[in-house]
Amino acid sequence: MKNLSMKWLPSLALVALLLANGAALAQEPIILNEIMADPASDWDGDGTVDFKNDEWIEVMNVGPDVIDLSTYWLRDDTGDEPHLQLHGLIAPGNVAVFYGSEAVAWQQAQGISTVGFSLNNSGDVVRLLRTIPGSTELELMFVAHYEDHMAEDDRSSGFNLNLYDWELFDALNLYTGTLEPGSTGCVPTPGIPNMCDGPVANEASSFGSVKAIFR
Ligand SMILES: [Ca+2]
Ligand SMILES: [Ca+2]
Ligand SMILES: [Ca+2]
Numbered sequence: 015m016k017n018l019s020m021k022w023l024p025s026l027a028l029v030a031l032l033l034a035n036g037a038a039l040a041q042e043p044i045i046l047n048e049i050m051a052d053p054a055s056d057w058d059g060d061g062t063v064d065f066k067n068d069e070w071i072e073v074m075n076v077g078p079d080v081i082d083l084s085t086y087w088l089r090d091d092t093g094d095e096p097h098l099q100l101h102g103l104i105a106p107g108n109v110a111v112f113y114g115s116e117a118v119a120w121q122q123a124q125g126i127s128t129v130g131f132s133l134n135n136s137g138d139v140v141r142l143l144r145t146i147p148g149s150t151e152l153e154l155m156f157v158a159h160y161e162d163h164m165a166e167d168d169r170s171s172g173f174n175l176n177l178y179d180w181e182l183f184d185a186l187n188l189y190t191g192t193l194e195p196g197s198t199g200c201v202p203t204p205g206i207p208n209m210c211d212g213p214v215a216n217e218a219s220s221f222g223s224v225k226a227i228f229r
């Protein structure tokens with residue numbers, strides 16, 4: 015474990031626990047995988063750039079079974095109510111991304127305040143909740159933190175493929191500071207696994223084309 019502040023330990027410890035215990039893995043298979051808190055591009059593809067609609071949160075199924083995401087919920091650090099009920103089936107090893115616009119639409123349908131995910135650009139906590147079986151209550155399943163330098167224009171943060179290190183994906187807005195996690199030059203990857211083991215080989219590759227992939 016290198017260069018990790020204490021803040022990461024709860025979520026990382028949980029992952030380690032899950033990976034070390036097959037039974038727990040089967041029961042607690044969904045993790046937070048990547049977070050875009052300060053979008054400056056049209057990530058949700060609706061034709062406009064919006065600080066709320068273009069935020070996104072990616073989850074990953076690290077278990078062995080197909081999971082129905084409709085029992086899972088997302089929220090940030092403020093208040094108690096979830097910001098989005100997830101939906102869809104997710105296969106083992108797959109990821110699913112949910113955009114702020116989906117949270118806004120869900121909130122409209124619920125008749126609650128349309129705050130979206132409300133991911134603070136100065137840092138925030140994202141919580142993954144799950145409906146307790148046989149109940150309407152929610153239980154906390156996974157927590158991820160990010161800090162100010164991880165939430166600048168079009169910079170995401172999330173797990174490395176090793177599911178151990180929480181890294182910066184800053185190819186679209188390189189981080190030159192000294193805080194951890196530091197710059198990787200990796201591109202944000204909404205809806206696909208966080209595949210990047212190091213700096214992008216050729217910085218001259220067009221960021222425009224990189225962005226276009228995800229529009
Ligand atoms: Ca934000
Ligand atoms: Ca948009
Ligand atoms: Ca917030």
Ligand SMILES: [Ca+2]
Binds near residue numbers: 047202
């Ligand atoms: Ca991803």
